[in-house]
Amino acid sequence: CRTSPLRQFSQSSLPLHRNSYALSTFCAEHNNIAVVSPTSFSYFALLLQEVSSFGLPPVWTEQDGSSELNIVAVLNCMYDLIQLHRRGLRTLENMEVEQLKSNSNVDYLQLTSTRLKEQLEISKRENTGLLERERQLQLKVKSLQNCLKNEKEEVQKLQNIIASRASQYNHEMKRKEREFNKLKERLNQLLVDKKEKKQAIDVLNNIGRADGKRSLWKTEKTEAKHEGEMYKTLLSDYDSRQRELLMENAELRKVLQQMKKDMVSILSARKPAAKGDKHEHGGTQAASEEEEDEVFDSSKESVELYCVHAREKLTNSIRLQWRRLKSHVERLDSQVSLAQTGETTNTDAVPRETHEEEMDRLKLEIQQCKDFIQAQQQLLQQQLSSPCDEEAASLLSDGYMLQEKERLGEEWKTLEGQRKIFERERRNFTEAAIRLSHEQLLASKQKYCSHFFTYSSIFTSSKVIRQTNMLVYKYKDYFKCFKANLFSLWNL
Amino acid sequence: MNFSEVFKQTNQLCKVSPDGKYLATCVQYRLVVRDVSTLQILQLYTCLDQVSHMEWSSDSLFILCAMYNRGLVQVWSLEQPDWHCKIDEGSIGLVSSRWSPDGRHILNTTEFHLRVTVWSLCTKAVSYIKYPKACQKGVDFSRDGRYMALAERRDCKDYVCVFVCDDWHLLRHFETETQDLAGLEWSPNGCVLAVWDSCLEYKVLLYSLDGRLLSTYSAYEWSLGVKSVSWSPSSQFLAIGSYDEKVRILNHITWKKITQLEHPAVIDNTKATVYKEVEKRPGVGSDEMSLHSITMGTTLFNTQSKYEICPLPVQIPVVKPDPDRANPKIGISVLAFSSDSRYLATKNDNMATAVWVWDMQKMSLEAVLEQTSAVRCFQWDPQRPRLALCTGNTKLYLWSPGGCVSVQVPTEGGFQVQSLNWHCSGNSLILLGKDQLCLCYMDTDQEDK
Numbered sequence: 001c002r003t004s005p006l007r008q009f010s011q012s013s014l015p016l017h018r019n020s021y022a023l024s025t026f027c028a029e030h031n032n033i034a035v036v037s038p039t040s041f042s043y044f045a046l047l048l049q050e051v052s053s054f055g056l057p058p059v060w061t062e063q064d065g066s067s068e069l070n071i072v073a074v075l076n077c078m079y080d081l082i083q084l085h086r087r088g089l090r091t092l093e094n095m096e097v098e099q100l101k102s103n104s105n106v107d108y109l110q111l112t113s114t115r116l117k118e119q120l121e122i123s124k125r126e127n128t129g130l131l132e133r134e135r136q137l138q139l140k141v142k143s144l145q146n147c148l149k150n151e152k153e154e155v156q157k158l159q160n161i162i163a164s165r166a167s168q169y170n171h172e173m174k175r176k177e178r179e180f181n182k183l184k185e186r187l188n189q190l191l192v193d194k195k196e197k198k199q200a201i202d203v204l205n206n207i208g209r210a211d212g213k214r215s216l217w218k219t220e221k222t223e224a225k226h227e228g229e230m231y232k233t234l235l236s237d238y239d240s241r242q243r244e245l246l247m248e249n250a251e252l253r254k255v256l257q258q259m260k261k262d263m264v265s266i267l268s269a270r271k272p273a274a275k276g277d278k279h280e281h282g283g284t285q286a287a288s289e290e291e292e293d294e295v296f297d298s299s300k301e302s303v304e305l306y307c308v309h310a311r312e313k314l315t316n317s318i319r320l321q322w323r324r325l326k327s328h329v330e331r332l333d334s335q336v337s338l339a340q341t342g343e344t345t346n347t348d349a350v351p352r353e354t355h356e357e358e359m360d361r362l363k364l365e366i367q368q369c370k371d372f373i374q375a376q377q378q379l380l381q382q383q384l385s386s387p388c389d390e391e392a393a394s395l396l397s398d399g400y401m402l403q404e405k406e407r408l409g410e411e412w413k414t415l416e417g418q419r420k421i422f423e424r425e426r427r428n429f430t431e432a433a434i435r436l437s438h439e440q441l442l443a444s445k446q447k448y449c450s451h452f453f454t455y456s457s458i459f460t461s462s463k464v465i466r467q468t469n470m471l472v473y474k475y476k477d478y479f480k481c482f483k484a485n486l487f488s489l490w491n492l
Numbered sequence: 493m494n495f496s497e498v499f500k501q502t503n504q505l506c507k508v509s510p511d512g513k514y515l516a517t518c519v520q521y522r523l524v525v526r527d528v529s530t531l532q533i534l535q536l537y538t539c540l541d542q543v544s545h546m547e548w549s550s551d552s553l554f555i556l557c558a559m560y561n562r563g564l565v566q567v568w569s570l571e572q573p574d575w576h577c578k579i580d581e582g583s584i585g586l587v588s589s590r591w592s593p594d595g596r597h598i599l600n601t602t603e604f605h606l607r608v609t610v611w612s613l614c615t616k617a618v619s620y621i622k623y624p625k626a627c628q629k630g631v632d633f634s635r636d637g638r639y640m641a642l643a644e645r646r647d648c649k650d651y652v653c654v655f656v657c658d659d660w661h662l663l664r665h666f667e668t669e670t671q672d673l674a675g676l677e678w679s680p681n682g683c684v685l686a687v688w689d690s691c692l693e694y695k696v697l698l699y700s701l702d703g704r705l706l707s708t709y710s711a712y713e714w715s716l717g718v719k720s721v722s723w724s725p726s727s728q729f730l731a732i733g734s735y736d737e738k739v740r741i742l743n744h745i746t747w748k749k750i751t752q753l754e755h756p757a758v759i760d761n762t763k764a765t766v767y768k769e770v771e772k773r774p775g776v777g778s779d780e781m782s783l784h785s786i787t788m789g790t791t792l793f794n795t796q797s798k799y800e801i802c803p804l805p806v807q808i809p810v811v812k813p814d815p816d817r818a819n820p821k822i823g824i825s826v827l828a829f830s831s832d833s834r835y836l837a838t839k840n841d842n843m844a845t846a847v848w849v850w851d852m853q854k855m856s857l858e859a860v861l862e863q864t865s866a867v868r869c870f871q872w873d874p875q876r877p878r879l880a881l882c883t884g885n886t887k888l889y890l891w892s893p894g895g896c897v898s899v900q901v902p903t904e905g906g907f908q909v910q911s912l913n914w915h916c917s918g919n920s921l922i923l924l925g926k927d928q929l930c931l932c933y934m935d936t937d938q939e940d941k
Contacts, residue, residue: 171818197582226656237683
């Protein structure tokens with residue numbers, strides 16, 4: 001509420017613009033007294049309010065009582081106001097200066113920022129460029145490393161080759177050196193050894209030549225004959241080779257002719273239906289070529305032309321026919337594919353149903369033939385194997401078995417007999433040994449007893465003991481001998 | 493299949509006469525001639541020293557026995573046992589001795605290959621051939637016996653001399669474009685001579701009979717080259733085996749390579765059959781033991797073996813050769829065509845247990861036989877496409893297009909088959925052990941798997 005009259009005030013009658021010092025008609029000079037016009041009385045109150053709002057002491061108060069203004073107060077107020085205004089202006093100036101400064105700073109910063117951005121862009125681009133270069137260099141390094149590896153391998157291989165060649169050379173050198181040394185030794189030996197053994201042949205009688213003919217003297221005639229024979233051999237070899245090649249050539253030529261005939265026949269069968277297509281391939285030329293070929297066929301059969309032109313004509317015509325056949329087959333293929341998709345019905349193309357019927361019929365035929373063949377094979381096998389399997393094989397195996405059995409039986413019998421004999425003999429020997437040992441013992445006992453009784457007074461007990469010991473040992477020896485003999489007998 | 497009893501022999505010297513009627517064996521100093529069918533001793537000759545080389549003459553009438561340490565050659569006659577002939581090379585020494593194709597001349601190579609002396613048994617005349625080359629195969633006679641090609645080395649250059657065997661007339665003498673000629677071989681039709689360089693350079697040269705160079709073939713440079721060369725019996729193909737484990741086939745019309753046969757360690761993607769020898773020990777009471785084997789006694793302790801067909805892919809055991817040694821054990825060292833030129837059998841040295849059989853009509857692998865130990869020797873039947881091979885154990889192995897079979901050689905004491913030779917009729921095989929020999933008579937019908 002306070003500001004609104006001020007605004008009103010400033011807007012209507014007191015323009016406080018710096019540059020215009022519009023004098024106010026607020027106060028009119030009238031009798032040297034400042035008389036406030038009645039129209040501006042309210043405004044005077046507003047002024048007072050304004051002054052007080054500025055913090056200045058009031059210019060006029062109602063307490064004065066006079067309508068006269070205090071000049072001093074007014075002057076002071078004016079002065080204060082002017083000061084205020086001046087301060088305001090100064091701050092304004094400062095602020096403007098500040099603003100200018102900051103504007104220029106902002107401009108400067110903007111400039112620097114754009115510059116830096118540009119620099120950043122440039123350096124980024126440079127960076128990517130450098131990265132690209134580095135990548136390329138890396139690739140180059142890799143490829144160079146590969147090359148290096150290959151070269152190293154190559155070098156290694158060559159070194160290996162050199163090493164093997166070197167070892168081969170060394171080996172040869174050593175061999176030659178050894179031979180040389182042997183030669184030197186032999187030479188020394190021959191020089192020292194005065195008597196030299198000459199070469200000689202010693203034949204009981206000359207034998208005749210293998211072919212029974214007499215040998216001829218070496219003359220120019222024989223030399224010429226040899227030359228002649230040599231050339232004859234070579235010529236006959238070349239002749240035979242040429243004959244073989246001619247035969248091969250004729251066969252191949254025949255095959256080519258046959259092929260050409262077949263191709264022509266196949267193509268001519270399609271002629272009436274595909275006459276339009278013929279014109280695509282340069283029909284007139286083709287027709288004339290075929291006529292020519294037919295002419296050639298008959299002539300070739302009668303006169304065999306082996307000149308280069310004839311050969312070339314044949315191969316060229318074959319090539320042409322082959323090309324035609326190929327295009328024809330391709331056309332057929334495309335027709336078949338079209339027929340399958342059902343777009344066109346070509347009278348040339350075989351209808352699919354009849355084709356399939358044919359296929360089924362053929363398959364059935366094949367199966368029947370296979371079955372027939374299998375049955376035949378089985379019958380044949382039965383025929384061949386039945387006589388062997390049933391009779392001969394089993395008989396043979398039985399026969400072998402019986403034979404083996406018999407042999408084994410016989411051998412076993414003989415072994416058994418031998419074993420029995422050995423057993424008997426062993427028993428006899430043991431009995432004999434036992435008997436013998438008994439007799440020995442008895443004999444020795446008797447001897448001992450007789451000795452004892454006759455010389456009983458003389459022998460002391462120890463002697464007797466010694467003697468009996470000796471006898472026992474003897475007896476043991478005898479027994480051992482007999483045992484050994486028995487064992488040897490058993491082992492026979 | 494019947495096996496004869498075992499006879500003694502020394503030095504693997506055991507040869508059948510060219511007419512197929514007699515079998516000559518050397519036992520220490522003696523030369524024993526037997527009848528092939530009955531194996532009865534027909535003649536017995538005594539030489540002056542242990543025989544190093546023995547050879548039949550082409551007409552089966554004479555036998556040559558060479559004793560290299562003594563420098564002697566003795567010739568024996570089958571028709572007249574008291575006929576004798578002794579050639580003494582004297583102090584010049586003897587390194588090799590052979591018959592000429594007419595059976596009336598003997599060619600002796602002196603020590604250090606100083607010269608080749610041609611002795612005539614008809615006239616006692618002597619001819620000399622100078623500067624023969626000491627190489628893998630320096631002399632070859634054409635199949636019809638009319639010409640002899642001899643490698644010569646003169647002034648550090650290689651030459652080939654072609655002689656007419658009739659009168660030893662020098663027909664042609666030409667230089668070859670080789671660095672170091674290693675061998676030469678006539679084609680079976682006698683019109684082309686194949687000459688190859690040493691392994692340091694892959695080069696095969698083909699010369700016509702009259703000395704013209706027909707063609708040169710070189711598959712690659714620098715690596716070790718040709719190891720073995722073989723003509724097909726029809727003269728159509730020339731097979732070249734090299735150190736790179738491949739066989740290259742040249743054709744006789746253009747002398748260009750028509751195919752190359754590779755020997756990979758892993759066999760896959762082929763229609764060939766791979767036969768693997770599998771050993772099986774006979775258990776008691778198995779059905780393998782027939783009465784025959786019980787009475788033989790020793791077969792109870794010999795391991796039986798049979799062939800199994802392996803499904804592809806198959807890995808062949810490879811032995812890497814020592815890289816520092818010369819003549820490394822790698823590459824195709826043996827090539828053999830069957831008599832009808834239909835099949836080619838090859839052996840790669842670093843897969844020593846495998847034999848590869850190739851079909852020449854299809855130019856593809858037909859079969860691979862993988863044995864339990866290294867293959868020592870294989871040879872085609874001269875009459876039919878049947879391959880016999882041995883690996884140094886007591887078995888004999890046979891392959892034919894119908895199948896493969898392993899046969900135990902039934903001898904007491906174990907007879908280790910180290911090499912074998914077919915009889916010219918193809919009806920029997922001569923098996924040679926270290927110092928024994930045994931004949932194997934084939935049945936007339938083919939064996940099956």
